Amino acid sequence: MSPHMERNPVAASTLAEVAKLAGVSPATASRVLNGSARTPGAGIAERVRQAAESLGYVANAQAQALAKSSTGLIGLIVHDIADPYFSAIARGVQSAARQERRMVLLATTDGTPAGEKEAAAAFAARRADAIVIAGSRSTRAEDSAANGELAAELERYCRNGGRLGVVGQGIIGLPETEGYRTLPVPNEELARGLAAELAAAHTGPFVIVAGPDGLATSDERVRGFQRGLAEAGREPAEVLHTAFSRNGGFDAGTQLAGRPGDRGGRPCIFAGNDVMAIGIVAALRERGLSVPGEAAVAGFDDIEWLRDFRPELSTVGLPLEEIGRRVTLGALSDLPAEDDAASGITGTVRLRRSTETA
Amino acid sequence: MSPHMERNPVAASTLAEVAKLAGVSPATASRVLNGSARTPGAGIAERVRQAAESLGYVANAQAQALAKSSTGLIGLIVHDIADPYFSAIARGVQSAARQERRMVLLATTDGTPAGEKEAAAAFAARRADAIVIAGSRSTRAEDSAANGELAAELERYCRNGGRLGVVGQGIIGLPETEGYRTLPVPNEELARGLAAELAAAHTGPFVIVAGPDGLATSDERVRGFQRGLAEAGREPAEVLHTAFSRNGGFDAGTQLAGRPGDRGGRPCIFAGNDVMAIGIVAALRERGLSVPGEAAVAGFDDIEWLRDFRPELSTVGLPLEEIGRRVTLGALSDLPAEDDAASGITGTVRLRRSTETA
């Protein structure tokens, strides 16, 4: 090791030092510096505060956490913090955490249950007060083992007094547990509503560009959309499975653009989420096809950044930041889950230029 | 307190319990379960591992941190995690943290030095191994007191052995300190390069839509752009100050669109960052002005999500994720700062459709 390795952890001053300087006991110093039920006399308090100030004392949160077994940490698990869907939720989580005087610990996974399990274990080790999971569940067969491990890890976490909040679908295989609650997102219902409105205006064939088969959020949206179509007396839409991302949409769009034209009129494409929709539009445009001229395209989520994208995207608005806030506050709350389930998340179908007819 | 308050912190099992079950001392259990220089015999190790497994033992990271004074935490301070600029950097930080087997603790501020100081204090209290600051500095007079407090807080943090990495400009008032390093971003130089290229192609007047006066990143970009203009023999551009955000750009764009046309030809507008540029284009479009037809617009950052925005935005590409990685790794590194300063961050001027002429 090189000589400049000399990291001199001068070690921050401790409560004991402050106490000594102030001429009081550590107990008293603790009481005045860090909230306590008992408040020492004004004179003493002032002395202690001065001592702390002059020593540049900063309480060691680790030690405090150990002593009172509450860390003030909230673990957040997302697939990709740079994805606007997740970053919007993260903002909400952060806002709620701040309000509750906690800090958020961030973990990104590859989107697999295995990765989520790892993150959950890390949070459990850190004794986070709560864990918030924002990623979608996977119902794929090859993930079932990992799902089981994830459920086991989380169950243990909850059993040890941890709180757990999940966006959308519940954790597969995790039974109702004290401290565990899910924030339902009506993906299916909203997709159905979107399909209904679209079916009323479009005569051409419908195509669904979905995420991988077995990705719960995507599956719910597909199911709802098909249902809406059926209720409108339309044929089920063809479903293309691809990555649940902009590039996945782009690939699907390229594929669709390459098909022989006009098989039953101008197609209406429903993408599993907004960024996929953007990818589709980009691919179509690149192949010389205009939206909504030669194909209608709709997304889901109503990502804020897409506001200025043209053609304006028809989509389903979801209050992502609110979702983040709610799931966090819910997890932290001591009230029974029923209390806020009633006032569940609601979305709004928003038809815009990208699906206009004529 | 309501009856369902009965949070029964069954308390996760402890090392001591595992040790007892395995019939060994806590010391031995610690050695086998959590890495140590000494490794107990194979038979013993197996017994301990089994005991841990059956008890569902999860080491308490807080206690470990306290015992060996290293938390494995990296604190990240950003203005807004939902802003694509910051979320891209955050992704890089997260990636580096993961590589170094650490977790990232997230704090968002209102962008003021006061908010950053508060976040820094929280990280210091948690004894984060490193703090990474991604927001821009403010040189405004009214922020100078808060800047001083921020510098003081950080200096103390570094003095106590903490590591600090800052993106772009250094912390105002913070002297060179052991463990403190800045990752320079050549904003000025790149803006100058952009201006040079733009000046060669545009004959009309230049306008700069900048962030608030005193926002270091914005100021650097403005300065560089003006310099590039001057070197090309052009008049200095008019500078409009507004919020460093999409809406700020939108407001400025609206204002510009309202001006009487053709005062010296088609204007070329340089926005302080990409999202502002998008706002400008949106405002112009709303007022019936086309880009690049009636005004050229350029941004800065080359945000990934804007790839599919039309007209494609001329901008300066910055490797944001790489910046996040580098600043994190740099802060954690024991090597002297010079070693990696040489291989600094580089950006690329990217001229695209939004500034095409004719």
Add this chain to the structure above:
DNA sequence: AACGACTGGGAATGCGCTTTCCAACTAATC
């Protein structure tokens, strides 16, 4: 066979703080 050099396991200490539990007072009551 006797000695030193190792080796593997345990006892004990401490990391920095919170929180009973106590003891010493002060103030209030009859």
Add this chain to the structure above:
DNA sequence: GATTAGTTGGAAAGCGCATTCCCAGTCGTT
């Protein structure tokens, strides 16, 4: 003025773990 209730500060016992130090065995020398 004596008794009780109410305060206030301090001593001490942990919170869960890492680690230093110590001791009893083991093995290898000469």
